[in-house]
Amino acid sequence: MSLLVVGSVAFDSVKTPFGEAHEVLGGSATYFSVAASYFTDVLLVAVVGEDFDHKTADVFKNRPIDIRGLQTMPGKTFRWRGEYSFDLNEARTLETCLNVLADFKPQLPADYCDCDIVFLANIDPELQSYVLDQVKKPRLVACDTMNFWIENRLEALKTTLKRIDLLVINEGEARELAKEPNLVKAANKIMAMGPSSLIIKRGEYGALMFSAAGIFAVPGFPLEFVFDPTGAGDSFAGGLMGHLSRSQVHNDEVIRQAMIFASVMASYNVESFSLDRLRNLTYADIESRFAEFKKLTHFETL
Amino acid sequence: MSLLVVGSVAFDSVKTPFGEAHEVLGGSATYFSVAASYFTDVLLVAVVGEDFDHKTADVFKNRPIDIRGLQTMPGKTFRWRGEYSFDLNEARTLETCLNVLADFKPQLPADYCDCDIVFLANIDPELQSYVLDQVKKPRLVACDTMNFWIENRLEALKTTLKRIDLLVINEGEARELAKEPNLVKAANKIMAMGPSSLIIKRGEYGALMFSAAGIFAVPGFPLEFVFDPTGAGDSFAGGLMGHLSRSQVHNDEVIRQAMIFASVMASYNVESFSLDRLRNLTYADIESRFAEFKKLTHFETL
Numbered sequence: 001m002s003l004l005v006v007g008s009v010a011f012d013s014v015k016t017p018f019g020e021a022h023e024v025l026g027g028s029a030t031y032f033s034v035a036a037s038y039f040t041d042v043l044l045v046a047v048v049g050e051d052f053d054h055k056t057a058d059v060f061k062n063r064p065i066d067i068r069g070l071q072t073m074p075g076k077t078f079r080w081r082g083e084y085s086f087d088l089n090e091a092r093t094l095e096t097c098l099n100v101l102a103d104f105k106p107q108l109p110a111d112y113c114d115c116d117i118v119f120l121a122n123i124d125p126e127l128q129s130y131v132l133d134q135v136k137k138p139r140l141v142a143c144d145t146m147n148f149w150i151e152n153r154l155e156a157l158k159t160t161l162k163r164i165d166l167l168v169i170n171e172g173e174a175r176e177l178a179k180e181p182n183l184v185k186a187a188n189k190i191m192a193m194g195p196s197s198l199i200i201k202r203g204e205y206g207a208l209m210f211s212a213a214g215i216f217a218v219p220g221f222p223l224e225f226v227f228d229p230t231g232a233g234d235s236f237a238g239g240l241m242g243h244l245s246r247s248q249v250h251n252d253e254v255i256r257q258a259m260i261f262a263s264v265m266a267s268y269n270v271e272s273f274s275l276d277r278l279r280n281l282t283y284a285d286i287e288s289r290f291a292e293f294k295k296l297t298h299f300e301t302l
Numbered sequence: 303m304s305l306l307v308v309g310s311v312a313f314d315s316v317k318t319p320f321g322e323a324h325e326v327l328g329g330s331a332t333y334f335s336v337a338a339s340y341f342t343d344v345l346l347v348a349v350v351g352e353d354f355d356h357k358t359a360d361v362f363k364n365r366p367i368d369i370r371g372l373q374t375m376p377g378k379t380f381r382w383r384g385e386y387s388f389d390l391n392e393a394r395t396l397e398t399c400l401n402v403l404a405d406f407k408p409q410l411p412a413d414y415c416d417c418d419i420v421f422l423a424n425i426d427p428e429l430q431s432y433v434l435d436q437v438k439k440p441r442l443v444a445c446d447t448m449n450f451w452i453e454n455r456l457e458a459l460k461t462t463l464k465r466i467d468l469l470v471i472n473e474g475e476a477r478e479l480a481k482e483p484n485l486v487k488a489a490n491k492i493m494a495m496g497p498s499s500l501i502i503k504r505g506e507y508g509a510l511m512f513s514a515a516g517i518f519a520v521p522g523f524p525l526e527f528v529f530d531p532t533g534a535g536d537s538f539a540g541g542l543m544g545h546l547s548r549s550q551v552h553n554d555e556v557i558r559q560a561m562i563f564a565s566v567m568a569s570y571n572v573e574s575f576s577l578d579r580l581r582n583l584t585y586a587d588i589e590s591r592f593a594e595f596k597k598l599t600h601f602e603t604l
Contacts, residue, residue, distance in 0.1 A: 181319075181389075182525075202507065214597060215524050215598055216599075217598050217599055219520075224486040253601075256601040257601055260601055291604075294601070296518065297518075297519055299518075299559055299599075300559060302559070
């Protein structure tokens with residue numbers, strides 16, 4: 001039961017209607033691994049620059065997160081600067097400085113190759129395939145992507161899609177990838193590209209899961225205070241894959257519960273900037289919000 | 303157990319990416335009453351012009367819809383012309399001809415005043431209050447409104463809100479009425495204006511219900527074919543109030559089921575233009591989709 005994640009570690013500068021944060025810790029692999037660490041052991045693969053200090057790495061300490069796969073390269077850590085308006089569903093990117101991420105070629109420590117669950121966060125699909133070449137016999141492979149790769153690396157992305165079990169993307173990306181505005185039709189077209197399951201994230205509206213078992217819908221958790229949506233999708237994926245990693249079977253019941261754990265982690269994450277809320281949770285907090293999701297959605301059959 | 307609805311009967315001309323319909327039957331009271339008629343007896347109050355013929359009125363025939371309150375006035379029936387892009391959540395109004403609706407002053411047949419449930423569809427809030435002046439002792443009053451009244455008749459609307467139990471509006475209207483982007487805060491502000499319960503409709507994303515019992519969320523039903531969203535909100539309200547009308551108690555369990563019946567009726571309605579799908583349902587179709595909603599949203603507790 002070990003969960004491998006390959007993605008980014010970043011310094012984010014974020015402005016929302018409720019405040020701003022300058023050069024705070026972020027990145028897909030960071031949010032993912034901290035969220036997943038409440039459920040399972042995580043093997044992290046990412047790259048940072050020489051400006052990434054020990055104090056910043058504290059977020060991984062005292063957690064079951066193995067950071068031997070966190071390479072340090074000459075240069076600066078990846079930086080992202082963005083802002084959100086009152087519509088917190090969509091970030092506006094102001095600046096992206098790839099820095100060390102530009103030459104990242106993920107090399108897995110030898111024992112990482114035996115991992116049984118893999119999450120390929122949003123990086124170049126060629127690198128996603130390169131990671132899959134290294135892992136031996138995973139029982140589940142999931143990946144994320146974004147509009148940039150759909151528009152600029154479509155063939156490489158299609159190659160990756162043929163090798164994965166589960167794709168986790170947002171609504172706009174699903175429509176763009178399938179070239180189809182209707183989400184049900186888009187989901188069917190995407191599953192014909194390779195993945196047997198598809199999760200479509202819809203920001204504050206929640207998420208949909210499509211698989212052979214049918215469709216499962218979970219609403220977003222109604223929150224009175226949302227400070228920063230950055231990392232919500234990666235926290236979602238962390239909760240999802242974390243629960244799947246600790247579960248022996250992946251039947252429909254387990255997968256639906258994984259979708260709820262995913263939604264729980266995303267809902268906590270947006271309550272603060274950076275990982276401030278996510279890193280300070282207890283497992284009781286997670287169970288408590290899981291129960292609140294039940295109350296939010298339950299109704300009696302006829 | 304009788305349900306009174308006051309609203310519009312209209313001829314709609316609608317264009318969507320999937321086709322168009324010219325001068326077809328529509329209007330809030332029409333969609334509402336046909337949807338509600340699968341659950342309960344409906345008393346309809348609305349106005350039509352001399353161009354509204356017996357053949358068109360067939361939609362109300364052989365249903366428990368009392369149309370003695372459907373007045374005919376000199377002039378033409380209300381007309382609405384609009385279109386939808388691929389984002390089917392938002393209609394663009396191209397033309398509104400109030401016609402006889404401009405001078406509508408709803409007069410209830412004497413026995414209508416004993417109704418026990420009232421739905422005030424989207425009309426001038428002064429007329430909504432005028433209707434409430436006529437009903438004797440309803441056990442539940444709900445109403446709808448729209449941005450036009452929020453912007454142009456706010457004081458009259460606030461007076462109506464003080465007299466109702468349940469407000470059913472869409473997301474954008476809720477934010478505008480409360481002057482608050484966060485939906486949970488907006489809901490609390492709106493409930494402080496009068497209604498003890500609030501339903502916020504979110505188009506294809508479903509709906510949220512706020513009340514003293516907490517929040518209940520229902521996702522939209524994922525449909526492969528959506529032809530025309532016109533009337534979805536009124537069909538939703540019809541299913542909701544129809545189930546509440548036939549239920550002796552209005553506890554949280556009943557209200558949650560009413561939200562599902564509401565969502566079922568809205569999901570069927572959008573599958574065809576005008577009332578083509580809605581009027582041709584069987585109650586078995588309704589129960590079947592109710593069960594599908596359970597499958598769509600159910601997960602096991604921990």
